[in-house]
Amino acid sequence: MMAEPQIRNEVGLEELLTQPSAADIAAASGWSGDVLVLGAGGKMGPTLAVRIKRAIQEAGAKHRVIVVVRKDREGVFAAHKDGIDLIETDLLDPASYARMPDAENVVFMAGRKFGSVGDQPMTWATNVWMAGLAAHRFRHSRIVAFSTGNVYPFMPIQGRGADETVPTAPTGEYAQSALGRERLFEYISNAHGTPTLIFRLNYAVDLRYGVLVDIGQKVLDGKPIDLTTGYANVIWQGDANSYCLRSFSLCTSPARFLNVTGQRTISVREMAERFGSRFGKMPQFTGGEAATALLSDSSLCTELLGPPEVSEDELFEMTANWLSAGGVTLGKPTKFESRDGRF
Secondary structure, eight states: OOOOOOOOSHHHHHHHHHOOOHHHHHHHHTOOSOEEEETTTSSSHHHHHHHHHHHHHHTTOOOOEEEEESOOTTOTTGGGTTTOEEEEOOTTOGGGGGGSOOOSEEEEOOOOOTTTTTOHHHHHIIIIIHHHHHHHHTTTSEEEEEEEGGGSOOEETTSOOBOTTSOOOOOHHHHHHHHHHHHHHHHHHHHHOOOEEEEEEOOEEOSSSSHHHHHHHHHHHTOEEEOSSOEEOOEEHHHHHHHHHHGGGGOBSSOEEEEESOSSOEEHHHHHHHHHHHHTOOOEEESOOOSEEOOBOOHHHHHHHOOOSSOHHHHHHHHHHHHHTTOOOOOOOOOTTOSSOOO
């Protein structure tokens, strides 16, 4: 655990998310080549790329960090042009891969979740076709490929959730296509001996988005909270960044799977009541807790890489303080409540 930081603005938040730990720096010191991050333009990509670059610098190494995005719309990476190389291209275009440099270490985090119902063909193209293109192009690298706990079935709320041995049973086309993405990386790993780790993440949070922000914001706004999906797992985005950075050492062929989330299952009702007590508001609830939820067991991750630095209780305190102070949020709900796989 870490002492709860006093985060006053987005500058302080970004600093916390991108500050490498001693374990991160030690991992970076063992790398012998550059790092390429494909699809780095999402909510997590920018802080991950900066954290990797800072770890490399503090390790005294000279490896490049190259990020690939469709468009650096807000100039996020341009602000780090002294330390991060930027490639703007369409990863759905097979010709784009020939223009990319080789890299020993590749993170694949491109994907499509929200809007999946509106354009299922694009969802499958992004999550499966694109993954195949990237896996084949970088078959001589080692790859950490982002995936999701949505590939698992809903699990009984009394247990610890699905571990990596639980058979996949995705609900809905987003989760099905995410499993398809995994299968493409597995195929290339098997066919070419590509060291690969499938990084099954759910749910990463920072103070601007995530499950806790969704719950806390509804309490603040007096909106009803559906309790049907009454339990969830969360992990601080900074911890998820660290786990990703350190996962290169775990890449194997055949591919290895790793659940990445917090150590505890949180209760939506309990979190809402705690937010209500903090904000002086009475939470509004609808429905009741179902007997199952989308839950993952991260015991293997803890065994291999150690526990997260930020606990679920600390995450609550940080989020409550941020929302109380009027901190900016992204306005992009996670839709963790969905039980039909429609996003």
